[in-house]
Amino acid sequence: MHVILKFVDKTDIKAIPMTSLIIYESVFGNTALVAEAVREGLSLQGEAVALNYTEVKEADIARADLIVAGSPTQKFSTMPGIRKFIGDLPAGSLKGKLVTAFDTRIDVKKINNRFLSLMAGIFGYAASPLAAQLRRKGGKLVVPAMGFFVDDTKGPLTEKEAERARTWAGAIRTDR
Numbered sequence: 001m002h003v004i005l006k007f008v009d010k011t012d013i014k015a016i017p018m019t020s021l022i023i024y025e026s027v028f029g030n031t032a033l034v035a036e037a038v039r040e041g042l043s044l045q046g047e048a049v050a051l052n053y054t055e056v057k058e059a060d061i062a063r064a065d066l067i068v069a070g071s072p073t074q075k076f077s078t079m080p081g082i083r084k085f086i087g088d089l090p091a092g093s094l095k096g097k098l099v100t101a102f103d104t105r106i107d108v109k110k111i112n113n114r115f116l117s118l119m120a121g122i123f124g125y126a127a128s129p130l131a132a133q134l135r136r137k138g139g140k141l142v143v144p145a146m147g148f149f150v151d152d153t154k155g156p157l158t159e160k161e162a163e164r165a166r167t168w169a170g171a172i173r174t175d176r
């Protein structure tokens with residue numbers, strides 16, 4: 001690969017394969033399904049692996065060009081497990097890497113509860129704080145964090161959300 005890269009014109013940079021790592025946490029399986037859809041979308045651009053955060057090794061992170069983190073939204077934020085995992089990464093360990101994040105969440109418009117809508121409006125969801133954590137470790141945000149909907153606490157994923165996740169990930173480009 002290195003030999004080939006020497007002769008690649010700069011304008012062809014976006015054609016270089018990207019190695020992607022999706023790190024997720026999931027309680028009821030829905031975020032795991034989105035992680036798999038994201039993996040499928042990214043696999044169009046090179047090797048892509050989705051791992052539960054408990055399975056991720058230092059070497060998996062070191063070899064990834066792009067890191068996508070995903071968490072269910074619970075209590076308007078990220079799950080403690082993946083939050084601690086990213087928080088414990090050494091300072092600067094994502095320098096030179098592209099990053100983004102996603103979450104799964106309930107659509108407040110559908111539950112018709114003004115108090116919860118207000119709370120969600122104020123305190124938000126898991127994806128943005130997760131993306132901010134990745135940036136604090138040196139990562140460069142490649143696309144804004146994204147939320148995907150579940151119909152209820154245990155799921156299922158709302159219709160077409162897996163497809164939307166695949167498309168979202170497929171549109172991520174290395175040349176940013």
Ligand SMILES: Cc1cc2nc3c(=O)[nH]c(=O)nc-3n(C[C@H](O)[C@H](O)[C@H](O)COP(=O)(O)O)c2cc1C
Nearest residue numbers: 026027028029030031072074075076104105106153
């Ligand atoms: C204790 C608890 C708190 C939750 N809090 C929120 C919340 O603040 N906002 C939200 O949109 N969904 C909330 N949910 C719904 C979760 O987002 C939903 O269970 C999750 O997306 C499912 O993903 P998983 O199957 O990967 O666990 C909560 C669920 C649980 C069990």
